[in-house]
Amino acid sequence: MEYRHTPVLPAEVTKYLSLHPGSIVVDCTLGGAGHAKRIADSIAPTGTLVGIDQDDAALIAAADTLRLGRQIILKKGNFSELDRLLSEAGIAYADGFLFDLGVSSPQLDVVERGFSYHDEAPLDMRMDPAGGGLTAADVVNTYSEAELTRIIREYGEERWASRIAAFIVAARARRPVQTTAELVGIIKDAVPASARRGGPHPGRRTFQALRIEVNQEIHVLEQGLRSAVRWLVPGGRIVVISYHSLEDRVVKRVFSELASGCECPPELPVCTCGKVPVLRIVTRRPVVPGPQEIEENPRARSAKLRAAERV
Ligand SMILES: C[S@@+](CC[C@H](N)C(=O)[O-])C[C@H]1O[C@@H](n2cnc3c(N)ncnc32)[C@H](O)[C@@H]1O
The missing domain is CATH 1.10.150.170 (Putative methyltransferase TM0872, insert domain)
Structure with a gap:
């Protein structure tokens, strides 16, 4: 079956990832590789793209879209296991991470997967049915x-x-x-x-609630974000697109926690916590799609993009 998913905020993803030829970039939510294809083109010919998805159907579609070679590595798995997946991919660090959260259009549209309230199907909703x-x-x-x-x-x-x-x-x-x-x-x-x-x-x-529970989406998001930041080189960027307020709240909270320094009570004469900022927030306010993108792709309507840079 054809895998049709229109990437959301494509130009903004490329802009905020701040890509250049030779970058090592990890797309943690590969889907049909809509974003990944643009990323691969921006970092060619010497860059490396690691694409991760927990859904076999997405990986098959992405392999078809991307011309697989030594510099494109696809891994099946949950981004909550980023450390293991990136070690297996053989990279030592990354210049960029993309998280384009939630489900893809084909996951919603394939009736048997049980995500849609418009059709009759078994109540499944697992992003990784296998x-x-x-x-x-x-x-x-x-x-x-x-x-x-x-x-x-x-x-x-x-x-x-x-x-x-x-x-x-x-x-x-x-x-x-x-x-x-x-x-x-x-x-x-x-x-x-x-x-x-x-x-x-x-x-x-x-x-929505059942899907989040089944796939533990809130829990794995926090794990994935924290791991990604550890793999980023200074100056490297992390870009996250979320589609509902719960996800966006997690992204905002994790970014602002990692972007803040000492947490000692003000009455302490010297810092004892030793906490230093590891991120600089690039988007003070979330970046959202314009009316034209929403008209062309209604699934973009709730998207919010946030970006941060490793300091
Ligand atoms: C919105 S789609 C991504 C679309 C993609 N950016 C594109 O342009 O084609 C989200 C994808 O992320 C995958 N996904 C969601 N949560 C995941 C997780 N915790 N680990 C790995 N993959 C995940 C889903 O299976 C789905 O294929």
Whole structure:
């Protein structure tokens, strides 16, 4: 099947990565290699691109897009395991990292992967279906009502979280919830009709929450960012595109923590914590797509790009 994903903020990614021929760049979320292709062109002929994705379908598509050679290395894995993946790739440092978070268009569009609330499919939502691990069906059918409420509220920012969790628990007592359409039906029953009118699809927030939980997206993001910064050379750049406020908050928090120095109480005469800034924040405010990009690629509408430089 053709892998169609339009890269978001492509010119801005190249600009903020500040690439030049010979750079060593790691694309931690390779997808269909839309960004990676531009990166590879900017660092040719002597640069090295390491592309990472946890999804086999993405790696197959990327291998097709990029002309594989000695200077393009593709690795399957989760960017939370960056240290191992980069050691295996045989690089000693990097001049740039890109994280273009979340799911790709093909992951959303391939019905059987269970990400979409528009179709009927098994409740899966794993970005790495080959890797085993928890599915959305496992979460929906085994988590306690309190746990479901927490993740739907926290990761979905859904005001009807406790009602949706209660309706899920009541439904699964009759029989396990197995498909996306069954879950959408339960959510529609739980959310009052007046709240459903005019807003986005009632399943949107709960589906987002389940996807984040299944793929541990918030947890792995923090691990990935901290590891990436350790591999950066001074002057090297890290660029992150996030698509919802939870992710953006993690990026902002990790960047500002790593960009700040001594944390000793002001009354201490000398610094005892020894903390020094390791990053300089390049984008004080997040960079967002313009109206034309959003019109051409509606999936770009919630994108926020932040960049920082290793000092
Ligand atoms: C938004 S898409 C990237 C699209 C890509 N930049 C392009 O231009 O084609 C996100 C990709 O990152 C992958 N991904 C998300 N989280 C990941 C993680 N923790 N580790 C490895 N890959 C991840 C997904 O499987 C997906 O293919």
